[in-house]
Amino acid sequence: MSFFKVNENCNGCLACVKNCPASALNYFDQKDSRKIMHNMSLCARCGHCWRICPQDAIEFKVLLAGKFDLVKTLDLVHCRVCGEPIYTASLGETVSNDIQNSIEPLCPDHKGSEPINVWKKLASKRTSQ
């Protein structure tokens, strides 16, 4: 995850906390320990903390790398005919609940078989009469 990272060089001098222009860094001392906190929604990513840190403890580059974090993995449903991924299993479930009917796993290009079958059924009914 590309969050704000501090490595083991940090000695807790609080230079970053005092100098952060956005007040995105905070600390509290509790019994025997000092905890340093960072608030991602306040952080303006100016890099000031990284520039001033005497210990080079702040790894700010992860915030500027511009990479995507994986947030969710879902199962895909593929078209029965061509194998093209069409929708997620979860979306299919939502839709089939909404329309109270099952959905054929077909891509828009291959859904055409449905009306052709209806047509053929009509035709066979007609000729059998």
Next chain:
Amino acid sequence: MDVKMLMIHPEKCNNCGDCETACIKTRASLTSLGLSCIRIMKDIEDEEFFFPIACKQCENPPCLASCPKEAIYRDADLSWVLIDRQKCVGCGCCVTACPFGAMKLDKQKAKSYKCDLCEGDPECVKVCEPLALEYLDVEMLKYPNMAHVAGKLARLTKP
């Protein structure tokens, strides 16, 4: 106001693709033929049988039922199923729900689109040379009519 719908006679279709081209021309945002609202489907078993498919304006539209934003509605006067583009968020539920593949998703604009009968003046009907497409009063396209045409076709294809 008279309710008018698109009537398709698959047995007359000669797979020329004029309807698809005409459909594309009505929408500036569409650039490729595969994105037209009307598509000519080919039967896998019967290579001589073509089926132009556009929105059927279903009685109980699955697209309408599936839309989580209530962006799909039935026009009270015309009884067409239409999309409110302001409300549509492009989730693709209607595309998944439509059993005919008549719902399309504009991936760039993240909006669904469908046949809106060119607001009452369908271009595909104008260009269809074999007259496989007709724009008719809804009274004219009753189920027995369809069955009759289907029967004629069945007699033609069977030896």
